[in-house]
Amino acid sequence: MAANNQFSIAVHLMAGLGFCTKTDRTSAQLAGSVNTSPSFIRRTLAKLSKAGLIETSKGKNGFCRLAKNPPDISLLDIYLAVEAPKAFSIHHYEETNACQVSCNIKSVLEDALNKTQKGMEDSLAKITLCSLIADIKKH
Amino acid sequence: MAANNQFSIAVHLMAGLGFCTKTDRTSAQLAGSVNTSPSFIRRTLAKLSKAGLIETSKGKNGFCRLAKNPPDISLLDIYLAVEAPKAFSIHHYEETNACQVSCNIKSVLEDALNKTQKGMEDSLAKITLCSLIADIKKH
């Protein structure tokens, strides 16, 4: 159960908020859609709020709503908001000094994988919350 | 310590084998470069072997060597060989039947993320082991 689902949960929540922007929601209502506990949901909502993607209000009649319009929110925004781990991790063993591969593989691989990560993020940037919601409504 | 490093370790091993293709290696020698145990290394080597990226020989004077030339090996080949987990995982909660978002988010998100994953794999396909080794030699 150690796979990081925060990104997909966050997208689910954002889609829930964007599906109908006229009504505000509580963490309990959103938790119902995801079928988990409000407290768990709030942890993700708090990150989305800190990233400026949603607005929340504490206290009685507290609520959550999108802070921007769905066409102006990309999956990259959500991905960055939840601070999900990078797609690739690089091992960090102590270098074997006599070995050129051992000494340099890390920085060389980092350069290569950063480009790949960047490409992936560019791809996420092209998918808007709006298009995702449109797909959901098509079903 | 639960981050999956098999891909980066596999690239390290392949770079070690490709750095000088004239001499064969044993798992013990490769383990020295990564600074870990030969047995651990062999688990990854076995996957690379099954994927046809390296050739191995059992018995006395056993060895490992590349099965192809470095320009013909891409990081995607290595990525697929080690069967690393996908870049994104999607949560699977029970659907809340009354909620259209809950019922459809999974398939919609899968479509979107498959495209992103594909883009990432295309990016990996463009990086050859040869270019990586050249970068290492530049250092």
Place this chain on the structure above:
DNA sequence: CAAATTGTTACTAAGTTAGTTGCATTCAAA
């Protein structure tokens, strides 16, 4: 003041991975 809601911390349970150990299998050389 009371009720309801977000924000946050602490905690437990479960899953994943690194890393080790041990052994069966295989092959070359003495």
Place this chain on the structure above:
DNA sequence: TTTGAATGCAACTAACTTAGTAACAATTTG
């Protein structure tokens, strides 16, 4: 034919990460 060295593989432990829960402080409305 025996011995030694190597891969391949299975079992195991420890460490780490995450899901999920519970509890509570802070806040806001009525």
